[in-house]
Amino acid sequence: MKKSFSIFLSFVLLFMLALTGCGGGEKSAGGEKAGEKILRVNNSTEPGSLHPARAQGTHDSWPMRHLFVGLTMKEEGGKIVPAMAEKWDISPDKKKYTFHLRDGLKWSNGDPLTAHDFEYAWKYVLNPSTPSDYAWILYYIDGAQQYNESKEKDPQKLKALEDKVGVKALDDKTLEVKLKNPTPFFEELVSFYTYFPIDKKVQEQNPNWANDAKTFVSNGPFKLVEWQHKSHLKMAKNENYFEKDRIKLDGIHWTMVEDENTAWQSFRSGDYDLLYPLPSDVIGQLKSSNSPEFKSAIQFATYFYRFNTTKKPFNNKKVRLALTLAIDRNTITQNVTQGGEKPAFGYVGPGAKEPSGKEFQEVSGNFFKEDVALAKRLLAEGLKEEGMTSMPKFTILYNTLDAHKRIAEAIQEMWRKNLGLKVGLENVEFQVKIDREHKLDYDVSRSGWIADYTDPMTMLEMFTSYSKQNDTGWKNKEYDALIDQAQKAADQAKRMELMHKAEKILMDEMPIMPIYFYAMPYAVKENVTGVYTVPDEYPVMKYADKK
Known part of the structure; x- marks a missing residue:
């Protein structure tokens, strides 16, 4: 009996081993099934929201751009191509766009996707x-600002304001959009994530649908299948995507590891296929060794510090200018970041072209130059004007990344050495930093702005008094007026002239301290192809493949 039982047990074990070894059952250390093409990346931190109306940072937008797509989208090099809309008509006065959607569009749950979803x-x-901090980016639409800023409590009157907003689904496949003024970058703007559609039926049935993978509905190349908050996201290929045949990956798996050095070790161990950002010392090593895994791209973005202008002595522009003049940007870009960044002596960086073909930033030139002696004099004058004899100790707020820490430490030392200041450092999670900036709960805060579209307006509009991304407390009527005039100007040369004047005011008042213009150094395994970059996004992986 014992012998018979042993033979039976052996057959059972062999059968189980056969099952685990055959197609579909075996899984890798990363959790994917054998044979699946899963791209593994790190998002650094938990998304604040993956809802198009509520997203506001790159920790949201990078994964979200792989879940959704708008009326248009960007291909390699930033070329605008049709997406949900197969074509569109523009009126002679360039103030009305009529978008014609493709046939048979569907949401990831199978619901029909229509023009009504865009309007909604x-x-x-x-x-x-x-609670949308990015609502202002829709203010180009006629009636949008009046509706969004309304304090109206009467439901009927509020509905009347909503009905006046210049977006209307004429039928399931036709979306009409009326603009306040001609907007030369509107075709690009509708590729931005705040312009993504949402499933009207799902939103009305479950307002919290975007918080859980089980209820998440999207229209992009991938769908969300798992979200372990503050741990990882898993996406799978969306079979309802209009270009599903172009998608080679079975999915993308995202982790949320804040420490760049930990993430880099995971990349070296083979746990990631693509990694961004990289530790700054690693960037230097990869560049010097000509590593085939190292890539670097141009990015239309600026790294800067915000000043809380509602708080003494940062309310004084001489103090703000003194702090700006007292740091060495070349030391930061060459010895700290090491990724090909360029010192910034203005706010709008390379990436936006003038009608002449020149870079807007090149025409602007430098608005200031570093000068420690002048910084000392301005600091003394500014403090005296505020009735202060010395600069109180203050704190630099930054989100948890090694690069931000090293930059903050370098600036802390420069301000100590050049101006004799006592400066503290405080690191918090990215979403916490954003929330505190909105509340003006900081002294000086690390910030960066990646363009939403390739026009200087994407950088400059943020510091209008009505922008919910301003987060400095600074308001200037003349600045607002110049931005308003630039938005209304049909003549492109005139638009650029007005925006140059606006940037000059911003740099004269200095509510922010430009530090450098970004580059985008990242690492990708040699067996990964099809990843591309555009100046205003993180690496695009929707068409990637793994050999």
Whole structure:
């Protein structure tokens, strides 16, 4: 009996081994099934939201751009191509766009995707009761700002304002958009994530659908299948995507590891296929060794510090200018970041072209130059004007990344050495930093701005008094007026002239301290192909493949 039982047990074990070894059952250390093409990347931190109306940072937008797509989208090099809209018509006065959607569009859950979803999504963003910090980016649409800024409590009157917003689904496949003024970058703007559609039926049935993978519905190349908050996201290929045949990956798996050095060790161990950002010392090593895994791209973005201008002595522009003049940007870019960044002596960086073909930044030139002696004099004058004899100790707030820490430490030392200041450092999670900036709960805060579209307006509009991304407390009527005039100007040369004047005011007042213009150094395994970059996004992986 014992012998018979042993033979039976052996057969059982062999059968189980056969099952685990055959197609579909075996899984790798990364959790994917054998034979699946899964791209593994790190998002650094937990997304604040993956809802198009509520997203506001790159920790949201990078994964979200792989889950959704708008009326248009960007191909390699930043070329705007049709996406949900197969074509569009523009009126002679360039103030009305009529988008014609493709046949047979579907959401990831199988629901039909129609022009009504776009109208609903955009008006949802603008609804005064929606907590959308990016609503202002829809203000190009006629009636959008009036509706979004309304304090109206009467439901009927509020509905009347909503009905006046210049976006309307004429039928399931036709979306009409009326603009306040000609907007030369509008075709690009509708590729931005705040302009993504949402499934009207899903939003009305479950307002919290975007918080859980089980209820998440999207229209992009991938769908969300797992979200372990503050741990990882898993995406799978969306079979309802309009270009599903171009998608070679079975999915993308994202982790949320804040420490760049830990993430880099994981990349070296083979746990990641692509990694961004990289530790600054690693960037230097990869560049010097000509590593085939190292890539670097141009990015239309600026790294800067915000000043809380509602708080003494940062309310004084001489103090702000003194702090700006007292740091050495070349030391930061050459010895700290090491990724090909360029010192910034203005706010708008390379990436936006003038009608002449020249870079807007090149025409602007430098608005200031570093000068420690002048910084000392301005600091003394500014403090005296505020009735202060010395600069109180203050703190630099930054989100948890080694690069931000090293930059903050370098600036802390420069301000100590050059101006004799006592400066503290405080690191917090990215979403916490954003929340505190919105509340003006900081002294000086690390910030960066990646362009939403390739026009100087994407950088400059943020510091208008109505922008919910300003986060400095600074307001200037003349600046607002110049931005308003630039938005209304049909003549492109005139638009650029007005924006140059606006940037000059921003740099004269200095509510922010430009530090450098970004580059985008990242690492990708040699067996990964099809990843591309555009100046205003992180690496695009939707068409990637793994050999």
